[in-house]
Amino acid sequence: MHDHLLSLPKSDLHRHLEGAVRPATIADICRDRGVPLPTYDPDELAKIVQLSGQVADLGEFLIPFRTIKMCFTDREAIARIAFEAVEDAHLDNVSYVELRFSPEFMAFYYKLALTDVMDGIVEGIETAARRYPGTTAKMIVSISRDLSEETMRMPWPTPIELARLALDYADRGVVGLDIAGRERGYPPELFIDPFRICREAGLGITAHAGEDAGPESVRGAIESLGATRIGHGVRVVRDPEVVALVRDRGVYLELCPTSNVLTRAVESLESHPVRYLYDAGVPITINTDDPTVCNVTLTHEYELLMERFGFTPGEIGGLVAASEVAAFGRD
Ligand code: HPA
Ligand code: ZN
Numbered sequence: 001m002h003d004h005l006l007s008l009p010k011s012d013l014h015r016h017l018e019g020a021v022r023p024a025t026i027a028d029i030c031r032d033r034g035v036p037l038p039t040y041d042p043d044e045l046a047k048i049v050q051l052s053g054q055v056a057d058l059g060e061f062l063i064p065f066r067t068i069k070m071c072f073t074d075r076e077a078i079a080r081i082a083f084e085a086v087e088d089a090h091l092d093n094v095s096y097v098e099l100r101f102s103p104e105f106m107a108f109y110y111k112l113a114l115t116d117v118m119d120g121i122v123e124g125i126e127t128a129a130r131r132y133p134g135t136t137a138k139m140i141v142s143i144s145r146d147l148s149e150e151t152m153r154m155p156w157p158t159p160i161e162l163a164r165l166a167l168d169y170a171d172r173g174v175v176g177l178d179i180a181g182r183e184r185g186y187p188p189e190l191f192i193d194p195f196r197i198c199r200e201a202g203l204g205i206t207a208h209a210g211e212d213a214g215p216e217s218v219r220g221a222i223e224s225l226g227a228t229r230i231g232h233g234v235r236v237v238r239d240p241e242v243v244a245l246v247r248d249r250g251v252y253l254e255l256c257p258t259s260n261v262l263t264r265a266v267e268s269l270e271s272h273p274v275r276y277l278y279d280a281g282v283p284i285t286i287n288t289d290d291p292t293v294c295n296v297t298l299t300h301e302y303e304l305l306m307e308r309f310g311f312t313p314g315e316i317g318g319l320v321a322a323s324e325v326a327a328f329g330r331d
Contacts, residue, residue, distance in 0.1 A: 012298050050294075082137075103117045104157050145181045275310070285326050
């Protein structure tokens with residue numbers, strides 16, 4: 001079954017570029033630039049940037065990104081990272097991937113211009129498109145909802161500025177806007193204006209919701225931001241009215257089974273509502289979230305569905321097709 005799922009052309013709609021950097025590349029870039037790391041041994045570094053098991057909450061899940069950010073040193077490094085992310089998608093037969101990233105998170109540590117981050121990613125994706133013409137990568141700008149001038153104690157771009165940045169790159173591969181980062185205390189309603197600007201200009205709208213907070217966060221993302229896709233959304237099951245809202249509006253949940261267990265969005269894999277949501281007619285897609293941090297491939301996530309949730313090959317085919325329909329950037 002592994003070989004069948006591997007060979008199937010798949011789409012990943014929820015993959016963070018920051019969470020997709022190869023450990024060996026973090027080591028390489030940092031060693032090259034003289035950036036100190038606890039170790040430059042890729043296997044030892046993997047133990048730091050990959051979670052070994054379930055953590056307390058999303059905040060703890062995000063700790064590896066403190067190390068990962070050390071490799072966003074310059075535009076060239078970022079281009080390499082983006083290129084390799086597409087190469088890794090290609091190696092897993094992911095023929096369409098939406099890479100999401102937080103430009104301000106990738107820029108802040110080395111005080112890069114936001115345009116250096118954007119241009120580096122565009123360059124990496126364009127190089128990969130020439131090398132792997134069967135693999136298409138698009139970009140989603142993810143505003144870090146919990147990072148701001150107040151929380152970071154340094155000059156920081158506003159959500160509106162980030163929305164405009166996303167629009168500036170709509171002709172170079174940006175197809176959507178997202179909010180990510182710690183969800184509790186940072187509800188969707190804080191981001192109405194940036195999402196309106198992007199929605200009115202035709203960008204796709206998704207938002208992390210119902211991962212670390214409850215169903216009200218999913219309702220807010222749909223009703224206040226106009227989200228047609230929801231990052232994770234697994235906690236909708238706590239409110240049948242929100243399950244019905246998602247189903248009736250045809251909003252796609254971007255489920256990431258392994259990540260959902262690691263972040264404790266669900267208590268265990270056994271209690272993951274993927275089968276329940278599917279059977280209830282809620283539109284779902286299957287994704288990786290952070291291939292490095294979660295140590296997964298998209299093939300592996302589909303394998304879980306078959307082996308642990310009894311999805312048939314026909315049902316898997318339907319889910320793969322659903323991801324193609326839900327994509328923001330397929331021409
Ligand atoms: N949720 C919120 N922020 C993130 C995630 C996630 O799953 N992965 C990387 N940043
Ligand atoms: Zn995510």
